[in-house]
Amino acid sequence: MKKVIIYTDGACSGNPGPGGWGAVLEFQGVEKEISGYAPLTTNNRMELTAALEALRLLKEPCEVELYSDSAYLVNGFLQNWVINWQKNGWKNSKKEPVLNDDLWKALIEQTKRHKINWCKVKGHSDNEKNNRCDEMAVAEIKKNKM
Secondary structure, eight states, rough: OOEEEEEEEEEEESSSSEEEEEEEEEEETEEEEEEEEEEEEEEHHHHHHHHHHHHHHSSSOEEEEEESHHHHHHHHHHHHHHHHHTTTSSSOTTTBBBBTTTHEEEHHHHHHHHHHEEEOTTSSOOHHHHHHHHHHHHHHHHHHHH
């Protein structure tokens, strides 16, 4: 199985507001950058979208180390939130519908395809690749606000 490293980040100008996401994928020393924009979204949706779009880009099942500064994304998998949501019919602990369930469900499908190690990094810190993803996400917002 090929080993891929992915860094992701999302940003929003206002929450909700215009948003952007960015991802850096690394495979055998080669990097690929991807990014995108949504006109009205939330920061959490952009965090999830960054991871989802990066995983969708992989052409075959891979072993993935996915780095994100989003506790929402990482804890969704590491703390088994997604498993509990599925068991509870996509209701959270307050018996309310889970936000962003469309993206969570799509990410779950990717976990069936890839072996993913979810890694939390500190945002806006010394992680060069995470900072690059943030730059791309913010650039998408600026580029599309014109």
